[in-house]
Amino acid sequence: MEWVAAVLAENPKADIHTLIAIPYNPYEPQPYNRWTMRGMLDLDNELKVAKEFWDFIGGESAYETLLGVFERVGIELRDEIDACFERFRHQDLYRI
Numbered sequence: 001m002e003w004v005a006a007v008l009a010e011n012p013k014a015d016i017h018t019l020i021a022i023p024y025n026p027y028e029p030q031p032y033n034r035w036t037m038r039g040m041l042d043l044d045n046e047l048k049v050a051k052e053f054w055d056f057i058g059g060e061s062a063y064e065t066l067l068g069v070f071e072r073v074g075i076e077l078r079d080e081i082d083a084c085f086e087r088f089r090h091q092d093l094y095r096i
Helices: 002-010 051-058 062-076 078-089
Strands: 020-022 047-049
Touching: 020 051, 047 051, 051 062, 062 078
Parallel strands: 020 047
Antiparallel strands: none
């Protein structure tokens, strides 16, 4: 909200719209349905999730392009990614 206040301090008539963005939908292919969001936000106007967010930022089909990039990189670097995760497989995740 600080940046909204800063903009409005310089231009009190500025047309500002804020929203919450969630770049990934863990419920895909189902819609994002986190119970904590219901009743807190105007979901149609204050929340953008996954495709809606990335297409808003990057234009039409930005989400599909981004998914393609992740898929290609994942395929190309599969061995390195697997090796990285293998290092954590036997670690005690609760140890501080």
